[in-house]
Amino acid sequence: MAETIQLTRKDFVSDQDVRWCPGCGDYAILSSIQKLMPELGVPKEDILFISGIGCSSRFPYYMNTYGFHTVHGRAPAFASGAIVSNPDLSVWLITGDGDGLSIGGNHLLHTLRRNLNMQILLFNNRIYGLTKGQYSPTSKEGTKAKTTPDGSIDHPVCPATFALGSGATFVARTVDTDLKHMSMVFKRAAEHPGAAFVEIFQNCVIFNDKEWEEIEDKKTRPDAALKLEHGEPLVWGSSGNRKGIKMRNGIVSVIELSDDDDPAEKGIRIHDERMPTPGYATILSSLTRPDYPMPIGVLRAVESSVYEDDLIGQIDAAKEQRGEGTLEDLLYSGDTWTVE
Amino acid sequence: MATKRVEEVNDITIRFSGDSGDGMQLTGMNFTETTALVGNDVSTLPDYPAEIRAPAGTLAGVSGFQVHFSSRPSHAPSDYLDALVAMNPAALKNNIGDVLPNGLVIINSDSFKKANLVKAEYLEDPLPDLRERFQVIEIAITKLTREALKDIDLSSKEKDRCKNIFALGLTYWLYNRPMEFTQTWLNQKFGKNQAVLEANLTTLNAGYFLGETLEALPVSYVIHKAKIEPGTYRNIMGNQATAMGIAAAGHLMECDVVLGAYPITPATDILQELAKYKHFGVKTFQAEDEIAAAGIAVGASFAGKLGVCTTSGPGYVLKQEIVNLAVMTELPLVLIDVQRGGPSTGLPTKVEQSDLLLALYGRNSDSPMPVLAPSSPGDCFTIVLEAFRLAVKYMTPVTVLSDGYLANSSEPWKLPEIESLVRAPVKHHKDAETFSPYKRDPETLARPWAPPGTAGCEHRIGGIEKDYETGDVSYDNNNHHKMMEVRAAKIAGMVRDIPDLEINGPESGKLLIVGWGNTEGAINEAIKEAREEGMEVSSIHLRHLNPFPANLGEILKGFERIVVPELNMGQLVHLLRSEFLVPAERYSKVAGRPLRVHELLKHITDILKDEA
Incomplete structure (x- = not known):
């Protein structure tokens, strides 16, 4: 093994000028990732960022690692090809709500269900930014955007619910203004064996400003977001406005709590990210404002077999059973005859 | 038993036809393997419907397998049949038009009942008329099969499934073929099911022995080994x-x-075959769709492996955006398009040389890519190796245009000697000091290939235009022009690395036939026959379609007339005219079947008569 050099955030900053709009939520995400990288202990040359098309997909250009800026919506396919080719890589897939869920929804679904080892970060700003402000598949119904002057009539898709429905083994949510939380979630994602899906509430300052204001603003966040922690009760709210969630037969009820109440006594649900079936996490993912808090943190983290490990396992088993194939075997086995 | 006559012949074409559930493909394949093993030259033409099981007995459900075998070298499936085996009236109706006058027609008389005649849309019994024009051998195959199997404990339905083997046994007698290959094959296939195995072996014998005794068949044929x-x-x-x-x-x-692939006719077999090649280290990935399949292959190439895709026209179209990214990022990739009839879903199981222009021009902007085409089933092996060689050496996607006929037809293939195969280990760029992602090799203009995992060579690339020097994103106008030129020059420059064309016949004259892909066998046969009739005609056959071989222009200029037979509406002819300003003439056949020798021969004859 080569001698380990302690890398710093700076080692992960590329020489390219960052060209997102001033005030864009992407800056904070980039910075958070660059800070996290040295902590992962993965050699820089083994890290690969892959993206599709959109504002978020410029991300790889700003990372001083390997990077592949591909085509719209199809980044999961390139990432799948890369990880089956070299399972030692740390693959990070950067996508957005349009790239990942509109044109690329199909690929996202299949990549999640196959459980290939990669981190999928979906920057959700509920708008098309790079094409200058059209509604996206996550835009709320009634969104007035350039192509929907009378308000959108699409029913939106919830990224985390979609991921859970696709069989994702790790699903989490975080917010672009909460650096500590982002860092924790990204780290958990990196540690997860298999596909780790992270939805990031991200602000588009130009075309959909303040879409996530309640959750992004430190002052309102405690009453708008529920920070999930494994083994802890589903409780949120600032002092004097404390609430908890009860879940019974799939029915969710919000219980008001005093600051002194013991949530357990009140029957508040304890968060379990390791539930074997995705039903509980799916219910959590579908809670939304204003009736419920937005759950953020790790919704689901379960272990399952990883695609590329199984593929390589089958190859090794075939070699073991049949011997490593040679060119001679390839061409000359079976029914051949010789002409003198 | 009266002794039967044995006649020596040079050349036989037989077609087995029946319902798509009758096992005609298996029958044909067994006959082919046996025939190849006895040393004849063989060329086959399977023909099956796109429906897995169209209604039984109907014209839509007829499946056929043609075998042309010879004591002489032969590379075309032949236009006409010496013998037809028709398991039902629909099979007879679909195929009788191809049988030579007085040819042998073996029918299963048990299936010539009113209901089947109606399904085959015969208004009256066709046999009286056919008996006048052909040697019709009417055999109660169903009844005889059941009779042979009366002591075996199987249902009538299971027994009836052996009918095709009865027909196979009969043809083995007719053409003096040994039964060992099929016996071994049956043992392997049904070894676990003793009753079914015994039934098949018994039926094979029953068919063979019927040939010996049936008075309607007074002659059997011997076709000597071909001198190959x-x-x-x-x-x-x-x-x-x-x-x-x-x-x-x-x-x-x-x-x-x-390999990234998605099932599509007629390319699926390649994915299925490679999925069995795990012990050779091949990784196959059945993707969710055609686009993802291409993305997986390009992702693998970026990661330093040999990315490859197999598909057919409708899938090849879908891949083009991904292919364009491989053009832009200059990554090696091999795309195999097993072409089929189109447009749209078209004729999935039929042959067409449909996608030449698509391969060259089917992507946004100017997106140069090398294109190769194999000319025979065995040549697919050679051309695929050539595609990988070029892809890696020049850091480019390469398309191989196979097709539904090459894919499923067969020939005896002389195996290459292992030592003769060129070993060219991939050399990734490893030196961080000298690395720049778009620093080109001065000779090939290829950029370096430094996959993730290579310390010090970390770099970012993508579909956005690159700076000529650094490979960084660049929107500079003049830089874009320069990059367009260098991408074109790189592909054009490959001409130095591909062999000159060899001309079949005189180097100048009245008529040159220019072919590509699967038509080589038929063109060669037509030219051979034309020469036998005293006509002077030359031909060339293209395996490299982009760039063209260096001497193509010179050859074209030596002829008064240039005819381009193609199984499309005139794609290569279009390229030749625009590239070389020659009055090349279209000769299009888009009938979902291979080029027919006699039709081309007639065309050649008409042209040379005109000139005379």
């Missing part, structure tokens, strides 16, 4: 050869192969 080049041979179909080529490329280039 010494060597070791195997019978090969194009898709098999393609799969072997892909696996061999991994070994010869010492680099893992990653």
Whole structure:
């Protein structure tokens, strides 16, 4: 093994000028990732960022690692090809709500269900930014955007619910203004064996400003977001406005709590990210404002077999059973005859 | 038993036809393997419907398998039949038009009942008329099969499934073929089911022995071994050869192969075959769709492996955006398009040389890519290796245009000697000091290939235009022009690396036939016959369609007339006219079947008569 050099955030900053709009939520995400990288202990040359098309997909250009800026919506396919080719890589897939869920929804679904080892970060700003402000598949119904002057009539898709429905083994949510939380979630994602899906509430300052204001603003966040922690009760709210969630037969009820109440006594649900079936996490993912808090943190983290490990396992088993194939075997086995 | 006559003949074409559930493909394949093993030259033409099981007995459900075998070298499936086996009236109706006058027509008389005649849309019994024009051999195959199997404990339905083997046994007698290959094959296939195995072996014998005793068949035929080049041979179909080529490329280039593919007729066999090649280190990935399949292959290429895709026209279209990214990021990729009839879903199981212009011009902007085409089933192996060689050496996607006929037809293939195969291990760029992602090799203009995992060579690339020097994103106008020129120059420059064309016949004259892909066998046969009739005609056959071989222009200029037979509406002819300003003439056949020798011969004759 080569001698380990302690890398710093700076080692992960590329020489390219960052060209997102001033005030864009992407800056904070980039910075958070660059800070996290040295902590992962993965050699820089083994890290690969892959993206599709959109504002978020410029991300790889700003990372001083390997990077592949591909085509719209199809980044999961390139990432799948890369990880089956070299399972030692740390693959990070950067996508957005349009790239990942509109044109690329199909690929996202299949990549999640196959459980290939990669981190999928979906920057959700509920708008098309790079094409200058059209509604996206996550835009709320009634969104007035350039192509929907009378308000959108699409029913939106919830990224985390979609991921859970696709069989994702790790699903989490975080917010672009909460650096500590982002860092924790990204780290958990990196540690997860298999596909780790992270939805990031991200602000588009130009075309959909303040879409996530309640959750992004430190002052309102405690009453708008529920920070999930494994083994802890589903409780949120600032002092004097404390609430908890009860879940019974799939029915969710919000219980008001005093600051002194013991949530357990009140029957508040304890968060379990390791539930074997995705039903509980799916219910959590579908809670939304204003009736419920937005759950953020790790919704689901379960272990399952990883695609590329199984593929390589089958190859090794075939070699073991049949011997490593040679060119001679390839061409000359079976029914051949010789002409003198 | 009266002694029967044995006649020696040089050349026989037989077609087995029946319902798509009757096992005609298996029958044909067994006959082919046996015939190849006895040393005849063989050329086959399977013909099956797109529906897995169209209604039984109907014209839509007829499946056929044609075998042309000879004591002479022969490379075309032949236009006409010496013998037809028709298991039902629909099979007879679909195929009788191809049988030579007074040819042999073996029918299963048990299936010529009113209901089946109606399904085949016969208004009256066709047999009285046919008996006048052909040697119709009417055999109660169903009844005789059941009779032979009366002591075996199987249902009538199971017994009836052996009918095709009865017909196979009969043809083995007719053409003096040994039964061992099929016996071994049956043992392997049904070894676990003793009753079914015994039934099939018994039926095979019953068919064979019927030939010996049936008075209606007074003659059997002997077709001597063909004089073919010494060597070791195997019978090969194009898709098999393609799969072997892909696996061999991994070994010869010492680099893992990653196949991204989505099932599509007629390319699926390649994915299925390679999925069995895991012990050769091949990684196959059945993707969710055609686009993802291409993305997986390009992702593998970026990661330093040999990315490859197999598909057919409708899938090839879908891949083009991904292919364009490989053009832009200059990554090696091999795309195999097993062309089929189009447009749209078209004729999935039928042949067409449909996608030449698509391969060249089917992507946004100017997106140069090399294009190759194999000319025979065995050539698929060679051309696939050539595609990988060029892809890696020049850092570019390469398309191979196979097709539904090459894919499923077979020929005896002389196996290459292992030592003769070129070993060209992939050399990734490893030196961080000298690395820049778009720093080109001065000779090939290829950029370096430094996959993730290479310390010090971290770089970012993508579909946005690159700076000529650094490879960084660049929107500069003049830089874009320069990059367009260099991408074009790189592909055009490959001409130095591909062989000159060899001309078949005189180097100048009245008529040149220019072909590409699967038509080589038919063109060669037509030219041979034209010469036998005293006509002077030359031909060339293109395996490299982009760039064209260096001497193509010179050859074209030597002829008064240039005719381009193609199984499309005139794609190569279009390229030749625009590239070389020659009055090349279209000769299009888009009938979902291979080029017919006699039709081309007539065309050649008409032209040379005109000139005379």
